Amino acid sequence: MKFEHPAGLNPIDRLTVVGRPVDRIDGPLKTTGTALYAHERHDVAPNQAYGVVVGAAIARGRVETIDVRAARAAPGVLAVVTTLDVPRLGRGRMNYAYLFGGAEIQHYHQAIAVVVAETFEQARAAAALIRADYTPEQGRFDLAAEAGHAPLHGDGDEPVHRVGDFETAFAAAPVTLDRTYTTPDQSHVMIEPHATVAVWDGDRLTLWTSNQMIAWSKKAVADILGMPAEKVRVVSPYVGGGFGGKLFVRADAVLAALGAKAAGRPVRVALTRPLVINNTTHRPATIQRIRIGAERDGRITAIAHESTSGNLPDGSPETAVAQTKLLYAGAARMIAMRLARLDLPEGNAMRAPGEAPGMMALEIAIDEMAEALGLDPVEFRIRNDTQVDPAHPGRPFSYRDLVGCLRLGAERFGWSARDPKPASVRDGRWLIGLGVAAGFRNNLLTKSSARVELDRHGVVTVSTDMTDIGTGSYTIIAQTAAEMLGVGLEKVVVRLGDSDFPASAGSGGQWGANNATAGVYAACVRLRDAVARKLGLNATDIDFADGEVMSGDRRVPLGEAAGEGLSAEDGIEYGSLAKDYQQSTFAGHFVEVAVDAHTGETRLRRMLAVCSAGRILNPKSARSQVIGAMTMGAGAALMEKLSVDTRRGFFVNHDLAGYEVPVHADIPHQEVIFLDEADPISSPMKAKGVGELGLCGVGAAIANAIYNATGVRVRDYPITLDTYLDRLPRPA
Amino acid sequence: MMKLSFEVNGTPCDLAEIDTRTTLLDALREHLRLTGTKKGCDHGQCGACTVLVNGTRINSCLSLAVQHHGDRITTIEGLGTPGALHPMQAAFVRHDGYQCGYCTPGQICSAVAVLAEIEAGVPSHVTADLGAAPPLTNLEIRERMSGNICRCGAYSNIVDAMAEVAGVKA
Numbered sequence: 001m002k003f004e005h006p007a008g009l010n011p012i013d014r015l016t017v018v019g020r021p022v023d024r025i026d027g028p029l030k031t032t033g034t035a036l037y038a039h040e041r042h043d044v045a046p047n048q049a050y051g052v053v054v055g056a057a058i059a060r061g062r063v064e065t066i067d068v069r070a071a072r073a074a075p076g077v078l079a080v081v082t083t084l085d086v087p088r089l090g091r092g093r094m095n096y097a098y099l100f101g102g103a104e105i106q107h108y109h110q111a112i113a114v115v116v117a118e119t120f121e122q123a124r125a126a127a128a129l130i131r132a133d134y135t136p137e138q139g140r141f142d143l144a145a146e147a148g149h150a151p152l153h154g155d156g157d158e159p160v161h162r163v164g165d166f167e168t169a170f171a172a173a174p175v176t177l178d179r180t181y182t183t184p185d186q187s188h189v190m191i192e193p194h195a196t197v198a199v200w201d202g203d204r205l206t207l208w209t210s211n212q213m214i215a216w217s218k219k220a221v222a223d224i225l226g227m228p229a230e231k232v233r234v235v236s237p238y239v240g241g242g243f244g245g246k247l248f249v250r251a252d253a254v255l256a257a258l259g260a261k262a263a264g265r266p267v268r269v270a271l272t273r274p275l276v277i278n279n280t281t282h283r284p285a286t287i288q289r290i291r292i293g294a295e296r297d298g299r300i301t302a303i304a305h306e307s308t309s310g311n312l313p314d315g316s317p318e319t320a321v322a323q324t325k326l327l328y329a330g331a332a333r334m335i336a337m338r339l340a341r342l343d344l345p346e347g348n349a350m351r352a353p354g355e356a357p358g359m360m361a362l363e364i365a366i367d368e369m370a371e372a373l374g375l376d377p378v379e380f381r382i383r384n385d386t387q388v389d390p391a392h393p394g395r396p397f398s399y400r401d402l403v404g405c406l407r408l409g410a411e412r413f414g415w416s417a418r419d420p421k422p423a424s425v426r427d428g429r430w431l432i433g434l435g436v437a438a439g440f441r442n443n444l445l446t447k448s449s450a451r452v453e454l455d456r457h458g459v460v461t462v463s464t465d466m467t468d469i470g471t472g473s474y475t476i477i478a479q480t481a482a483e484m485l486g487v488g489l490e491k492v493v494v495r496l497g498d499s500d501f502p503a504s505a506g507s508g509g510q511w512g513a514n515n516a517t518a519g520v521y522a523a524c525v526r527l528r529d530a531v532a533r534k535l536g537l538n539a540t541d542i543d544f545a546d547g548e549v550m551s552g553d554r555r556v557p558l559g560e561a562a563g564e565g566l567s568a569e570d571g572i573e574y575g576s577l578a579k580d581y582q583q584s585t586f587a588g589h590f591v592e593v594a595v596d597a598h599t600g601e602t603r604l605r606r607m608l609a610v611c612s613a614g615r616i617l618n619p620k621s622a623r624s625q626v627i628g629a630m631t632m633g634a635g636a637a638l639m640e641k642l643s644v645d646t647r648r649g650f651f652v653n654h655d656l657a658g659y660e661v662p663v664h665a666d667i668p669h670q671e672v673i674f675l676d677e678a679d680p681i682s683s684p685m686k687a688k689g690v691g692e693l694g695l696c697g698v699g700a701a702i703a704n705a706i707y708n709a710t711g712v713r714v715r716d717y718p719i720t721l722d723t724y725l726d727r728l729p730r731p732a
Numbered sequence: 733m734m735k736l737s738f739e740v741n742g743t744p745c746d747l748a749e750i751d752t753r754t755t756l757l758d759a760l761r762e763h764l765r766l767t768g769t770k771k772g773c774d775h776g777q778c779g780a781c782t783v784l785v786n787g788t789r790i791n792s793c794l795s796l797a798v799q800h801h802g803d804r805i806t807t808i809e810g811l812g813t814p815g816a817l818h819p820m821q822a823a824f825v826r827h828d829g830y831q832c833g834y835c836t837p838g839q840i841c842s843a844v845a846v847l848a849e850i851e852a853g854v855p856s857h858v859t860a861d862l863g864a865a866p867p868l869t870n871l872e873i874r875e876r877m878s879g880n881i882c883r884c885g886a887y888s889n890i891v892d893a894m895a896e897v898a899g900v901k902a
């Protein structure tokens with residue numbers, strides 16, 4: 001189905017199942033430990049052996065020799081494969097680091113060997129016996145040191161994005177701001193480490209793995225191993241978190257496959273927690289300079305955002321400037337990125353790549369600017385709202401109610417009680433502050449397909465390679481099919497995450513919910529047509545409700561209509577609506593913090609997000625997406641940072657004790673409000689995404705609340721107490 | 733190699749030969765194929781592997797299986813099944829106290845144990861009066877659950893689920 005015009009009225013608009021806060025259909029499995037994740041697939045093949053991966057001990061250079069004699073002789077060992085045994089393998093289209101093969105070491109903990117043994121304990125012990133000799137080379141590991149000579153890196157045709165004459169407008173502005181902000185390297189640290197069971201059947205390979213993008217990964221496995229894609233099957237029905245870290249095939253999958261081939265047995269490999277951090281990908285650190293010029297009435301006249309990040313050769317930058325093209329009005333604009341060459345592990349997408357760190361900086365700058373203008377920060381943002389793409393005023397937003405988010409949020413949060421003078425509210429030993437930030441993340445459209453089958457009992461089965469990484473895909477897909485075919489949720493079976501199923505949008509970029517359900521919608525339209533044809537009815541004049549097909553006086557139970565069974569397959573494809581309209585999602589983030597006047601410890605007291613994100617397909621699971629993202633944003637603001645050893649070139653805090661993420665004690669009760677809306681330009685579902693929106697801006701809202709509480713402005717994340725303790729007001 | 737006998741979810745289990753290096757977590761997941769208990773870090777840093785040993789919650793990755801000869805182990809599979817959920821499991825479903833589901837069995841085992849600990853009067857870091865019974869507050873629940881990391885960030889909902897089971901307001 002080609003989606004070329006804004007959606008009219010369609011069966012989804014009935015909202016009898018879609019739009020309802022139903023419990024997740026996979027809930028009983030997940031809460032009883034019976035949902036099977038990749039490393040738990042004892043069921044898929046007998047006689048599985050265990051593989052343990054060995055990582056490189058240098059950050060850059062060559063591995064000269066690998067002594068495997070002791071490992072091979074160790075009890076239970078079935079096979080050892082080293083990187084010197086195979087030429088450098090291919091790599092996935094969107095990756096910059098090679099996963100295995102050859103002598104060159106690009107980054108610390110790059111895989112250099114896999115040891116396969118009868119048991120995990122044997123494989124782990126044998127892996128520790130491997131001895132490698134290296135010739136290290138000097139690498140570049142310090143972003144701040146490289147930033148000064150990093151070349152420009154455009155994200156479109158031009159290296160610098162310009163609208164009007166920024167320099168002149170900025171020089172002429174009566175009120176200006178010119179500040180630099182930094183965000184650190186961050187790790188996804190999903191709780192399920194990357195894991196794979198690999199099974200060869202002749203020249204056919206099946207990988208039970210933990211992956212967000214099945215079709216991409218099938219292709220990547222074929223490219224990496226140099227085999228035809230038709231011979232590869234990738235299966236991933238449950239994914240224990242990804243956040244972008246499982247968009248790609250990683251070393252676990254490749255080494256399970258090579259290990260299984262060498263051992264002649266199915267092999268199971270999980271990355272250890274330290275390997276997850278230095279062997280896989282991370283969100284790159286940024287250095288961001290923001291300049292804003294405004295009239296005294298608060299109208300922005302000039303805005304510039306420049307960001308520098310680093311990556312391996314061939315790598316791309318963290319696109320932290322993306323939102324600044326679109327979020328606020330302003331006639332003169334300049335946006336640029338620089339990319340430094342670094343020899344750290346691969347930088348790549350982590351939840352809301354670009355906007356997450358970009359909004360952390362931009363939304364502090366906006367707060368600073370509001371203060372310089374003597375304006376309330378909510379009002380300043382409202383005054384600079386734009387309903388069109390500022391670079392192309394003929395191109396409107398499909399739907400944008402940022403102003404509504406901010407107004408409603410301010411009202412619900414009690415914003416009017418905020419004292420704009422910092423450090424003026426005390427509650428015992430606590431300094432209290434309120435902060436606000438806008439939230440912004442684009443809505444991305446990408447094609448997505450599904451198959452829908454109907455059996456003679458009226459049971460509807462949806463199959464698509466879409467994944468559920470905690471996002472609620474199982475449930476919203478079931479809701480979509482139930483709505484389209486007029487059945488209850490209990491009549492719908494959803495099968496996900498298998499490359500034998502039609503290719504979907506996959507999970508990433510908060511595009512999964514809208515696109516994958518739109519694909520299911522398309523397949524259901526086709527199935528409705530098939531039912532109509534079978535019954536000899538006019539497809540435009542029938543209705544599906546209560547498990548029956550209805551036309552005029554005629555009512556046929558769906559199972560009866562199916563006869564021996566009906567099946568339909570289709571997908572959604574998009575025309576030019578994403579070009580004609582800017583499609584984005586919006587939020588207002590509000591936070592209250594308490595900062596200990598003596599120790600500087602920050603506690604979050606209240607958090608509220610108001611979201612403008614099209615139709616909400618399931619308010620219960622969507623709310624979870626938003627609170628989860630707010631939690632990750634709290635981590636980004638207050639604690640998360642990969643510490644770089646700039647001498648040896650690796651992330652030092654490579655476990656969950658050193659890389660701190662929020663725990664229960666850090667997170668207060670969180671409120672989420674979805675504005676009641678539908679965006680007919682996004683898809684027949686009229687939905688958009690929320691999973692990343694909830695992250696974008698919340699960190700800055702926390703930073704701004706800390707400023708309001710203490711009068712101390714911190715521009716380098718994370719805002720740990722050592723960064724501002726000496727600047728706290730003297731306790732009375 | 734050693735012989736190990738213990739009770740898991742009410743059923744006596746004999747492992748004739750277990751590698752002394754095997755953790756309780758791997759004994760459950762790899763030998764007994766009870767994969768409901770998760771491995772998130774293998775370091776005692778995430779809580780995904782939480783089980784109850786003689787009624788007390790522990791990180792099963794930090795304990796060798798052979799230390800548990802004669803012990804009574806309860807895993808997530810012993811609390812309830814998809815068709816007959818434990819009240820805590822049902823409350824997690826109602827409150828959407830999970831997303832990816834990977835930390836969830838550990839959260840639920842901890843949640844059940846935390847309510848029992850408060851009931852038994854065991855104090856925590858945030859208990860103000862060590863002489864009195866600890867109150868069932870949001871703060872007490874959050875403090876005691878802090879060894880169970882949820883990277884998906886379901887905390888606010890998990891606390892709601894626990895409060896409902898405990899019969900208090902979160």
Ligand code: FES
Nearest residue numbers: 774776778779793
């Ligand atoms: S697996 Fe035991 S605490 Fe993480």
Ligand code: FES
Nearest residue numbers: 831832835882884
């Ligand atoms: S539900 Fe994913 S880590 Fe908690």
